[in-house]
Amino acid sequence: MKILVTGGAGFIGSNLVDELINLHYEVVVMDDLTTGKVENLNSKAKFYKMDICDEDVLKIFENEKFDIVYHMAAQINVQKSIKDPIYDANVNVIGTINILEACRKNNVKKIIYSSTAAVYGNPDYLGIDEKHHKQPISFYGLSKLSPEYYISIYSKLYNLDYTILRYSNVYGIRDDKNGEGGVISIFLDRIINGKSIKIFGDGSATRDYIYVEDVVDANINSMKYGNREIFNIGTGKHTSVLELFKIIRNIENKDINVVFEDERPEDIKHSYFEINKSLSMLNWNPKFSLEQGLRKTVEYYRRN
The missing domain is CATH 3.90.25.10 (UDP-galactose 4-epimerase, domain 1)
Incomplete structure (x- = not known):
């Protein structure tokens, strides 16, 4: 099975790539190294230095024929999203659509998307479950939420399978x-x-606060479980x-x-997840x- 990890030179993405290679998958990394680092790259992964908004993304999909796509590449700085909302939207929204179009045109089986607690905004109740209202208070939160809806519609129109993972505060x-x-x-x-x-x-x-290895495990399990579902990934x-x-x-x-x-x-002020859905449907536990x-x-x- 061939797997693409966008943002695979970043913090969470590089940890995921290492585990996928440990599990003997064929892994390709796409990263423009804006925040990712060369030293994070696994030497056993094939690497393309490329912006996810680039039209040449389609050529890579055509050449590589991916089965699974982990879409982790993103603009992740809240303050930067407020200072430059156009850049933020281009990367997180337009970039995701570019990846989705490439998935559609090349028969990718499943996309696994890294989302965030920022989609919820100020919580009405704690712990926050997946049914909580979504009302971001930053452009970053909004630009991460919008692709969730694009992914859902692509799934309905083109039968693209997906799992969406909303992370709490990841460290490691x-x-x-x-x-x-x-x-x-x-x-x-x-x-x-x-x-x-x-x-x-x-x-x-x-x-x-959730440790990065637990987040990686949730991503690995998402290849098999949680089809067409959204999950909170935290400790509760x-x-x-x-x-x-x-x-x-x-x-x-x-x-x-x-x-x-x-x-x-x-x-x-206060934010933490309720994770019962992840525990039961993803066969996962931090x-x-x-x-x-x-x-x-x-x-x-x-x-x-």
């Missing part, structure tokens, strides 16, 4: 303080470089920023200075506790 090895991961990678980068930690607000804001547990900081401080076993700054108005995942992440940062 190869996370980048300038990339996808957010607060954990920023904390660790500042700690390693001897800088104080910045916390916006009083540190009581909560999130659902919530941790405050202050609690997160204390766990990292204990793992690092060092005194770390904390600076509290004004709460950012665009930040959602394996790593937050402390276990953080210890593996800290070890990676120390080595690198």
Whole structure:
């Protein structure tokens, strides 16, 4: 079976590529290296340096004849989406349509799309399940939600199978303080470089933090399970920023200075998933506790 991973040089994508190769699949990576890194590429994967909006995407599909497409390439920075919504929409919406057209024209069996908790906006209730209303509060959230509807309609019109995975806050090895991961990678980068930690607000804001290997497992299972369904991929547990900081401080076993700054108005106060649908229909269960995942992440940062 031949599999394409768009964004396969990025944080989550490269971890997925490694596991697919470990499972002996034939893997092709498409990445323009805007945020992905050459050093993340698995040498056993065939690599195309290409923007997903490029018209030559179709030629690659015609030549390679993919069975499965993991669509992970995206513009993932919330602040950048607000500053440059046209670029954000071009990558996340037009880029996805370009991939879908290539899937349609080349008889791809299934597309597995990486979405985000940002599609929900400010939650009406916790934990957030898949039926919760979708009302993004950033252009990023909107540009990740729109492709979900395109995928559903392509499926109905052209019988393209799909699974959509909405991630909570993913962290782990190869996370980048300038990339996808957010607060954990920023904390660790500042700690390693001897800088104080910045916390916006009083540190009581909560999130659902999930280790990247658990996200990879959900993607692997999506090849077989969850056809034409949408799933929340998180732990179903919530941790405050202050609690997160204390766990990292204990793992690092060092005194770390904390600076509290004004709460950012665009930040959602509390968010965590309800994951019963994923547990029952994806044959999947997150394996790593937050402390276990953080210890593996800290070890990676120390080595690198």
